[in-house]
Amino acid sequence: MRSAGGKIVLEGDTKIWIPENTAVKRSSSSVFYNPEMELARDISIAVLNAVTEEKFVFLDALAGSGARGIRVANELGLETTLNDWNELAYRTIRKNAELNGLNVEIKNENAKVLLSESKFDVVDIDPFGSPAVFLDAACYSARKILCVTATDTAPLSGAHPASGLRKYSARTYKTDFYPEIGMRTLLGKIARSSSPYDKFIEPLLSHATRHYFRTYLSIKRGKRETNKMMQEIGFISYCKNCLFREYFYGVDARVGKICPRCGDKTISIGPLWLGRLHDRDVIEDALQELELRNLGKKREARKILERCKDEMAIPCYYDYHIISKVHKVKLRPIEVVIKELKEDGYGATRTHFSGTGIKTDAGIDELVKVMGRSFE
Known part of the structure; x- marks a missing residue:
């Protein structure tokens, strides 16, 4: 639907006004909106409905056009704060809130500063590219749930190992199961970022789809439980010659350098997350919610959730x-x-x-x- 200076699109039950100077790459001269992420936003609605309570406060820290946060406020009814440093995005968010008759808080601040100064029950980090620079502040800010998107799949999955080491403090390698390496590297970084605050993560849903990784994490406090969480971090030893792989728990694990199967040299990958990626009960609840809602990407979302629900909770496919x-x-x-x-x-x-x-x-x-x- 055309509108003055832009167009209106419908996602779920929410109208989103998109200005003409919209881009799928963040810049100071345009507003960020990626229509390909409607699928991820549909899944967010289903998952967040399964794990949030009415009193929860939601933060869309890097809101762009505001599509995700506006949908959360409109379709889930959560108290919502949307933030973006871009002045054009800030004005677009205001227009989208008015378009849907919503009373939300809208900020025009540096996301890391906002996260460092305020706490929210649910924090959503959806940057263009790497979330690495936001993770420490996001772990500090999140009380109950942390949602993170990463589109820098090459560093995470081992295609750009130097970048992976620099951003995620982990050695990555492009194996035959490289999407899982990327997801587990991201989760390992988040777990290590949360631990200084005596917070531990429990993955609810983690999926690799198209050009991005997306994870939903329960955040809880406790020194003993945080220590236990750190035991879920470790290394994978991989042989590119015969495809043998094994994993070792512990950030100080001693990883073998010779393949016990063929005698070739192995590659040590990590530290990364070796624990479960999903909570089956949460996914089942999300699947039920999916069927009750008017969602444009319901079919694709159902397929992802069902496959995640049924896959074995072990590393390395x-x-x-x-x-x-x-x-x-x-x-x-x-x-x-x-x-x-x-x-x-x-x-x-x-x-x-x-x-x-x-x-x-x-x-x-x-x-x-x-x-x-x-x-x-």
Whole structure:
């Protein structure tokens, strides 16, 4: 729908006015709005409805056009603060609040300063690029829930390891399960950022979709529990020659340098998060909420949530196409491979990270053996 100086789009039950000088990259001369993120915002509505209470106060710290925060205020009814340092974005947020008849607080401040000076029940960090510079302040500010988006997938996943080390204080490497490396590197950084405040994280939903990572975390306080959380951080030892991998818990873990399977040198990846990525009960509640709402990306959101709900809670999926290539075994239907792994006594599921990925507690030799069986 055209409007003076821009257009109005509908996301969920919320009208969003988008000015003509809108960009999908943040700058001082334009307002940030990315239509591709409607899917992520639809999932946010479902997940936040499952984990928030009516009295919670929500902060959209890097609001851009205000699409996410305006939707939270309008569709969930939470008390909401929206912030953006860009004066054009600030005015756009005000217009969107008026368009939807909302009484929200709108700020035009440096996000790190705002997060360092104020506390909110739910903090949402959705920057263009890396969230790394905001994580310390966000962990300080968040009382109950922290939501983080990262679009710098290359540093997180190992395509740009020097950048990954600089931003996330972790060694990354592009493995055959690199999207999971990216997600776990991000979570490891958030966990280490929360621990100085005696806060610990409990992942509710973490998904890698298209060009971004998105995670929803419960934030709680307690020294003992924070110490326990730190035990969920560790390293992955990976062999690029035969695809063997194993993981070691602890930030001071001693990681082997030689592959016990083929004798080649292994690569140490981390520190990163080795704990669970999702809370099954939360996802089930979010799926129910999804069906009750008018959402434009409901079908895609349902597929992501269902796959996350059902995948095994262990690190490091296998890409069975790459295993087939490296170990020279013919491809069989992935569902047959999963079925036979289960029949052999192993856990095995699909994963949302990849359409050709298998999560299993079977080792590489056991998986190759099952894949190499003749198909009847």
